Amino acid sequence: MPSSTPHFHIVGGGPVGFLTALLIAKEGYTSTVYERNTHIPDNLEESYPLGINPRGLYALAQASSVIADHVRSTGRLLKSLEIWGSTQRYAKIDSGVVYATSRASVNLLLLEAAQENPKITIRFGHKLANIDFGTRQLEFDVLGEAESTTTVLVDASADRVIAADGNHSRVRTSLASHDPTFHVQLTPWSYECRILFGEGFATTKDLDPSIDYVINGCYTCQLTTQNTPRWTCALAVHDHDPASQRALILSQNATPQNISALQTLVKRLSPRFAPLIDQNDLTSFFFRRTFRGSIVKCSHLNHHEWIAFLGDAAHSVIPATGEGLNSGLQDASILVTKCIRSNLSTAFATYNQIRITDLHALTEYALYENAVPIFQGEVLARSMFTILEGALGPTIVESLFGPRAVERKEYGELVRRWRRKKMVILPLCRVVAWPIGVALEVVFRVIALLRRMVGGVVDKEAKEL
Incomplete structure (x- = not known):
């Protein structure tokens, strides 16, 4: 003993x-x-x-x-966390x-x-x-x-x-x-990520250093390295993402093709961050470690x-x-x-x-949080639940990240409260969201089918010519 x-x-x-x-x-x-x-x-x-x-x-x-x-x-000191699409803010959480x-x-x-x-x-x-x-x-x-x-x-x-x-x-x-x-x-984890650093920009008019951003799923924030503020963007790939995107973000080959493809991807996913990077940043990305646990x-x-x-x-x-x-x-x-x-x-x-x-x-x-849904109806239902959760008292995010975090409540208490809300609100959100999700899936499949049909016609005409 x-x-x-x-x-x-x-x-x-x-x-x-x-x-x-x-x-x-x-x-x-x-x-x-x-x-x-x-x-x-x-x-x-x-x-x-x-x-x-x-x-x-x-x-x-x-x-x-x-x-x-x-x-x-x-x-x-973080003022808030903001969640954005390409051009529109969907949520803001004060801290x-x-x-x-x-x-x-x-x-x-x-x-x-x-x-x-x-x-x-x-x-x-x-x-x-x-x-x-x-x-x-x-x-x-x-x-x-x-x-x-x-x-x-x-x-x-x-x-x-x-x-x-x-x-x-x-x-x-x-x-x-x-x-x-x-x-x-x-x-x-349902995803793996790698950090992209921007060189030499302490400030930018499109990003506020006191705010952390999630832009199209990419976590973007300022980080100080060697006493120099630098913007960073965490590029994540989920298990269900296209194989080409996974191969790009996880690649260790800084080929001209990969560098060009990475630049295009960043412009699409995180357009506010894209102007802050140069060729050296894009090249260095492929030599950094990835994070998954x-x-x-x-x-x-x-x-x-x-x-x-x-x-x-x-x-x-x-x-x-x-x-x-x-x-x-x-x-x-x-x-x-x-x-x-x-x-x-x-x-x-x-x-x-x-x-x-x-x-x-x-x-x-x-x-x-790790169980990222693929079905659009469940994605919408979870988003609705996150919004409606606050109607029945402080959300779990507010208690962990927001001003209420100073209370340092036990995780058990916070999760019990969150679980009770989820048991009531999430099923109701699914009643509304799942039919919409099914309709969207049908529309997406019809569009994909039409694209294949049009592509097939174009290919046939090209061969005849």
């Missing part, structure tokens, strides 16, 4: 891992953070934009008010409480604080390879010079292990193969008071919820300030008891 004054082994050097280490240090305990990469990347172009809401800010302030203040001073930044910026800030703390040891280049649950040893593959790899065994039998190793958690996979009572549900739901977050799961390792969601990093930072705060501080001997079990219902509720909401 873990000792009364254990050392904490934190697997994963991301924002959640480093925040956990900082909070643990404040309680007087020591920790080691194991990160598989040899360093934390400081190239923000390999990261992605996100918003830190009051939930995340509060968790950061638990470790250091300086860190929270730094996020406020360097991030953009005023969310600070736009990037995952890399937050991680570098927490890393710097952790490196300065004598109670925290950071081991880079340590990739977890295996866990021996009998001896409670952690086995790491350690990357050395000339990319040589050695194996290091860490005795954690008297200590605690915190899994903060992200969406593809090795700790989670190991436990699932060892413990038949530990169940994990993985639902792949899974929605993760764990049956429980504690294993025999030895392992606890936090962040994406415990409950990865999707970017559309805006709660990925914020919920992970809150995990760290709850585990340390409410559980470890109160009773170390039962801290992990208490954390599971406090957190599991909320996180399963957040997963329910994420699964709904």
Whole structure:
């Protein structure tokens, strides 16, 4: 069993891992953070934009008010989120409480604080390879010079292990193969995205830096890299999108044909963003990483008071919820300030008891957002539901992104309220929207048939000539 004054082994050097280490240090305990990469990347172009809401800010302030203040001073205070077609705005969601930044910026800030703390040891280049649950040893593959790899065994039998190793958690996979009572549900995101950066434009008359935009499904916002404001556009492809569009956005070949096709696509999807890019931006796009993950739901977050799961390792969601990093930072705060501080001997079990219902509720909401409908009637019904939801009180988006986010309501409460509205309003919306959707499908198919017929006639005449 873990000792009364254990050392904490934190697997994963991301924002959640480093925040956990900082909070643990404040309680007087020591920790080691194991990160598989040899360093934390400081190239923000390999990261992605996100918003830190009051939930995340509060968790950061638990470790250091300086860190929270730094996020406020360097991030953009978002005035609102606007949803547009090519030329028309369909919705506006006020905020005023969310600070736009990037995952890399937050991680570098927490890393710097952790490196300065004598109670925290950071081991880079340590990739977890295996866990021996009998001896409670952690086995790491350690990357050395000339990319040589050695194996290091860490005795954690008297200590605690915190899994903060992200969406593809090795700790989670190991436990699932060892413990038949530990169940994990993985639902792949319905889309994959890659970020396109615009060069050298801090402002533009067509886009307001204090507003984030969704333009024809493309998330467009300003992000500061190397102290230079730059507009970004997240180009996403869904599983049901045309194969040609998927091949283009996911391609790693910056051919002239691909560059030209990408420019045409951006002009069509996000015309306000299109003037901000040049040939270098279009070329660089094909060499950046793409982002895709899974929605993760764990049956429980504690294993025999030895392992606890936090962040994406415990409950990865999707970017559309805006709660990925914020919920992970809150995990760290709850585990340390409410559980470890109160009773170390039962801290992990208490954390599971406090957190599991909320996180399963957040997963329910994420699964709904991830299930992008193809049928136009369902698309219309969901849009109607989103509009009508506000008639029966604050919407879930307002409670997570808007001024009400300062209340930091539990996910369970917010999702229960949203679920009750959905059970009543969404079926009524479907009664109205589905017949319209069927009619639209018929019209679209007739148009497609006519186009094929006209095309066939043209081809026949061309051959005769």
